[in-house]
Amino acid sequence: MTEILKRGLKEKVYPGAVLLIAREEDIVFFHNMGNRTLSPRSLPMEKETIFDLASLTKPLATTLAAMKLVEENLLDLDEPISSLIDPFPWRDKGDITPRLLLNHSSGLPDWKPYYLEMRKLPIKERKPAVRRMIMEETLIEKPKTVSLYSDLGFMILEWIIEVITGKDLSSFLDNTFYKPLGLKHLYLDHINRDAVNEKELCAATEDCPWRKEIIQGHVHDENAYALGGYSGHAGLFGTAQDIFTLTTALVNIYHGDNSGLLKSKTVRTFLSRQGIIPGSTWALGWDTPSKNNSSSGNWFSSNSIGHTGFTGASIWIDLKKNITVIFLTNRIHPTRSNEKIKEFRPELHNLIMRKFGYGL
Numbered sequence: 001m002t003e004i005l006k007r008g009l010k011e012k013v014y015p016g017a018v019l020l021i022a023r024e025e026d027i028v029f030f031h032n033m034g035n036r037t038l039s040p041r042s043l044p045m046e047k048e049t050i051f052d053l054a055s056l057t058k059p060l061a062t063t064l065a066a067m068k069l070v071e072e073n074l075l076d077l078d079e080p081i082s083s084l085i086d087p088f089p090w091r092d093k094g095d096i097t098p099r100l101l102l103n104h105s106s107g108l109p110d111w112k113p114y115y116l117e118m119r120k121l122p123i124k125e126r127k128p129a130v131r132r133m134i135m136e137e138t139l140i141e142k143p144k145t146v147s148l149y150s151d152l153g154f155m156i157l158e159w160i161i162e163v164i165t166g167k168d169l170s171s172f173l174d175n176t177f178y179k180p181l182g183l184k185h186l187y188l189d190h191i192n193r194d195a196v197n198e199k200e201l202c203a204a205t206e207d208c209p210w211r212k213e214i215i216q217g218h219v220h221d222e223n224a225y226a227l228g229g230y231s232g233h234a235g236l237f238g239t240a241q242d243i244f245t246l247t248t249a250l251v252n253i254y255h256g257d258n259s260g261l262l263k264s265k266t267v268r269t270f271l272s273r274q275g276i277i278p279g280s281t282w283a284l285g286w287d288t289p290s291k292n293n294s295s296s297g298n299w300f301s302s303n304s305i306g307h308t309g310f311t312g313a314s315i316w317i318d319l320k321k322n323i324t325v326i327f328l329t330n331r332i333h334p335t336r337s338n339e340k341i342k343e344f345r346p347e348l349h350n351l352i353m354r355k356f357g358y359g360l
Helices: 001-012 055-072 098-102 125-133 151-165 169-178 222-226 240-254 264-270 341-355
Strands: 016-023 025-035 236-238 305-311 313-318 323-329
Touching: 001 016, 001 025, 001 341, 016 240, 055 098, 055 151, 055 169, 055 236, 055 240, 055 264, 055 305, 055 313, 098 151, 125 151, 151 169, 236 240, 240 264, 240 313, 240 323, 323 341
Parallel strands: none
Antiparallel strands: 016 025, 016 323, 305 313, 313 323
């Protein structure tokens, strides 16, 4: 495994990477490679490096909160969001449900550069303003007719979670999951206060043209940054070890361990492909392998879940073969134009699965 990581470094797929591979609860490979920063000074990558996890926020934060609310009968996956948000003047959105938002089948657009307008507003006004803007967007298609990956849907889910719990998403997750599991380095960013951990412990991301600095210790995603550090779609930071602790707990519950955090029935519902849109690979908050060109490669079983993040992070878990691969990189340091990871990642996953005796 170290050889392919070295190759990725040599081919400039990333400045640095951390790879954790596990079989059931046993970590069989855990290695760091390269640098967590190149500029303004070079710092080595460590196993304990904290990464901006980008869209891994969706399954490891927002979806997790939704699981808990469903389990406590505070959220019905099939209840129209018009009954959850009051007032609700947006008639074309009246048929959207939490299930459709989690499954990326709501018909909402994928992304909009809201940060351009949000930067002009006082910080306290930004989330209410962006939520109105999302709800005023024209749907790409009617709900349940198209599968379109959408940051906007998860930004609305954060709103719903706040309405139900009366707490911000960060506080709810800390008290319900992260602290009970002892996760000291898994947290949502807050730009209005110093980074939870020292800036230099974090992997750097982009040399941002509008923030006029190399982003390190705070969220790269522009919309999440403008909204204070996080929203339902991005803003989670963490280490490979803390991610593994969290996902191991989820996988164990999936297989029948009623630890008290969640119930098996709940986890199984969320980790199952929904079949709402023909051909869609989405479960609830998690993706599953596609037949062709999956970032998981060719040998993860159909009973697998995963997700990727724009900054270069990914996780894939084969629930049948009990294999977990957490691959964290700073591939957008110093520029997002580096997209070599799209070809490298499935090749890495194929090599890993061959090492376990699967594939050709």
